[in-house]
Amino acid sequence: MTQIGLYIHIPFCIQKCLYCDFVSITNLSIVKSYINALLQEIQLKSSPDFQINSIYFGGGTPSVLSANHIIHICQWIYKLWNIVQQPEVSIEVNPGTISHDKIHAWQISGINRINIGVQSFHDHHLKLLGRIHTVKQALHAIDCLKDAGFNNIGFDLMYGLPGQTLHEWRTDLETAIVLNPKHMSCYSLTFESGTQFYEMMRHKRIVPLSEKIVRQMMHILMDIMAENRYDHYEISNFASQKIYRSRHNQKYWNHQPYIGLGVAAHSFINNKRFWNCSHVSDYIYKLHHNNDPTEHSEILTREQQLIEWIFLGLRQKEGILIDKFEQHFSCSFHELFSSVLDELKAIGYIHVSPLTCCLTDAGRFYLNSIVQKMVDSF
Structure with a gap:
């Protein structure tokens, strides 16, 4: 289950x-x-x-x-x-x-x-x-x-x-x-x-x-x-x-499933994101009439998934778990980001091992620009 x-x-x-x-x-x-x-x-x-x-x-x-x-x-x-x-x-x-x-x-x-x-x-x-x-x-x-x-x-x-x-x-x-x-x-x-x-x-x-x-x-x-x-x-x-x-x-x-209940609440299951209406009065009205308050949904594209895996992975101490990344995207992490990884390692912003890619303490100050560099490279 x-x-x-x-x-x-x-x-x-x-x-x-x-x-x-x-x-x-x-x-x-x-x-x-x-x-x-x-x-x-x-x-x-x-x-x-x-x-x-x-x-x-x-x-x-x-x-x-x-x-x-x-x-x-x-x-x-x-x-x-x-x-x-x-x-x-x-x-x-x-x-x-x-x-x-x-x-x-x-x-x-x-x-x-x-x-x-x-x-x-x-x-x-x-x-x-x-x-x-x-x-x-x-x-x-x-x-x-x-x-x-x-x-x-x-x-x-x-x-x-x-x-x-x-x-x-x-x-x-x-x-x-x-x-x-x-x-x-x-x-x-x-x-x-x-x-x-x-x-x-x-x-x-x-x-x-x-x-x-x-x-x-x-x-x-x-x-x-x-x-x-x-x-x-x-x-x-x-x-x-x-x-x-x-x-x-x-x-x-970590891209794990969750369900959000209440006005404007977001949910994520099986690579699908969906969310409720954002006005309290609309939310109350829909449920008072036994209607689903879900307003929009989207299936994440491969590019959206890549961006989220990079951004959310690098926010964490353990970083991007390379084996899980490769299993999910069916590609080599090192080949996909080879040029930018060498650049970021040289300036001391990331640490890369066979298992993980994570920010150094210095790199944590530049998370957004590091993510942008990696996104621009694929």
Whole structure:
């Protein structure tokens, strides 16, 4: 039986963060209607052909849901889907939305992995980002989760923020390390079209940090995480031990099957990608009338597959697994990329063995340009 991941999209937020380009809304009056539609899709998409070994509640802000909503969703999933005995069940949490009732609900619902959107341990940066929580609330949330018995707790942090200093970023990381998270995801801020941050940048109300400073911040990140023996297993992700790597996210990076439920959620099975409608009202309407909310699908071409295998492989510590690449594409990896591999090895950006092709620490700073070079060579 094929093991897959299950992604559940919860689009609701108390307030939209200024940098966020994910599908999310602040109209909480339709939460009940959305949950009813989601429960309908959970039933509609359930299949005896799959076994679920990871469930991920993302958003939006999944922790904005009430205790009863989370319990109901999880009970419905476990009733209708075939779940392995010890699945990884993750939820994204905003520190400003935590309560003891919700923490208890997460426990009895089988949630065993908490991903807290801390983003910064400096209040002025949280305010700039449009976050609803304070540093004090983040620390309190972490304490509450630990006191409740949650062990697998991870943090999200951001760097490259307008006005952020190297010292502040170093302090963020050192503060996080003291709190002993099992996992950390550290992302460089990007100014995505359509976000408030993008418009603020376009009108010169905020000024992005220079590429040089951002690169220095990435150096600091890699150094501090290495000093504290975190496993830098993906370009933005670190685990205190290998067992704390994100089982669910590794499915995305390793071309493994997953099903996405909820508005705008994406799925990937047998080289086919399909995704739901992106407007909450449309999603609710379709499921209220027992219609499939899937809006589009595509079969990945050979070129699309090659690009994804290169990009996603090089993002990871283990790199591109050459035997799996050759088996999938029925060609020689070394022959396909011979000229560009020699060039990238000579400048110290990649390491190539008979088994893998991976980035060096120096190469991690130039991932996109390295991928482009390799794509241009075939």
